[in-house]
Amino acid sequence: MSTTALAPVIWGTTYLVTTELLPPGRPLLAAVIRALPAGLVLVALTRRPPQGVWWWRAMVLGALNIGVFFALLFIAAYRLPGGVAATIGAVQPLLAAGLSAGLLGERLSPRTAAAGVLGVAGVSLLVLRADARLDGLGVAAAFGGAVVMATGVVLSKRWTSPAPLLASTGWQLTAGGLLLLPVALFVEGPPPATLTTANLAGYGYLAGIGSAVAYALWFRGIRALPPTNVTFLGLLSPVVATALGWLALGQELSPVQILGGLVVLAALVAAQTTSPARRPAVLTDRSIQGN
Template sequence: MLRHRLAIVLVTALAPAVWGTTYLVTTELLPPHRPLLAAVIRCLPAGLLLIALTRRLPQGSWWWRSLVLGALNIGAFQALLFIAAYRLPGGIAATVGAVGPLITAGLSAAVLGDRLTLRTVLSGIAGVAGVSLLVLRADARLDAVGVAAALGGAVVMAAGVVLSKRWASPAPLLATTGWQLTAGGLLLVPVTLLSEGAPPTHYTAANLLGYAYLCLIGAAFTYALWFRGIQALSPTSVSFLALLSPVVATGIGWLALGQDLSPLQALGALVVLGSLVVAQTRRPGAAGSSTPAARPASAPPVRERA
């Protein structure tokens, strides 16, 4: 059982680790100043591809549930991330976003009845501290709108994770993933046109390669892993794994782009990884997580103590 859970955690962790490569791909391969266009091309074709492969459309309440989840996990999150990235230094945006696991833990306690433990709170605080050491700069300046957008992004992501756990889809994983990517991508289209105007008419081979990577690997593959992790683990456990993204992004910047890595940044990475390990461990005898659909009707809800 322990080995099975560890395997699920490691596989789920691949998603935020891959998302950590987005900065490198965006800066090195994609057209400049088009982050929302990249989000649309990343999500919408990936969603349509998964729907075509599974040949499943939502039924009944899953039409509006897919829209809500797609907005939270994809559309609204990407839009708020875009606003935060443009109005804040990257370090502040990442540090504010690192409160996501704490918000997820609170929402899980309120919505799912999960137990909010001191260990989870302390791990969340350590994660924020580690990310701040990793990416925050002393000369960074605050912007109220940017901070609000970054915090809003953390809130909608946490809400998306918790609701994805609460609403167990009867459809296959790839179909559900496709619905959310499609809904989120469609919601981003008008925002992209209003913010960035019409897309470019010419693309280089590098542009196409970058978009293909973001679409197939950075969306279709990784979001399937992410939602699979939400099915098998507690929302809090999954949300802590998102802290891997700034660690991977910093590591790639150091290895591939020749960016400096100070001792404080290295310490921050170790603190983040430590918080992840603590958040994923459970006391002996703690109950595991199960999806609502898998529980007998007469059985009480099983709570995972993250």
């Protein structure tokens, strides 16, 4: 679990890297660079292309975990204050718990449901502001992003890849990046003609650490842990982003935000300490006939 938690911790640094190192107004370009180069490098290094049904499964998982998720995240980020988007996104563990009950046969316990509600409350205290405005399309995009990511996590558990971890990670990053590339070109146009050293360093960090390393850790966690437990770890991202804003950017950290961070950590502990003996066996393709 500890290594899996490093993935959302790394993703929590994305806001700082984006605001301090990347050119402004190019979030889709950043999303493409996060996904596609890292995916192509992993595919080239592992030399293990998908086989059989894994061609379309890799495309579906890449779309859910990377491509569609990043696109919806972009819409939500542009149409909603960050606090609103993060609070809506915090429902992802509850969605994953419900999908796990339907697709994997895991029992949705009252403790898990309570931890999910606690997580949403903690994130709202951490990042939500009283004057936050709502936008219908932005809310739909933020909720849609939570739905597709939760679905991607659960399907990644159900469709256990026979390939090595880095190979299957490369498939998904490549598929998601290829899906995002035409969208980025249509919405934002071609990349900037010139990039500074800081821009290149930021893009390099997002592709190498923020994607290749972080997603390998994330997908490794999905293989080893129940999907609901993995999605709860995602709540660490807004905690890390808020802490870095305070430490590195001098942003104010109020007592309410501190309380919110503690509530999020309490939700994580509650979700991760469910007794393994009470969890049913996870159903996969090898144990489900006709799938």
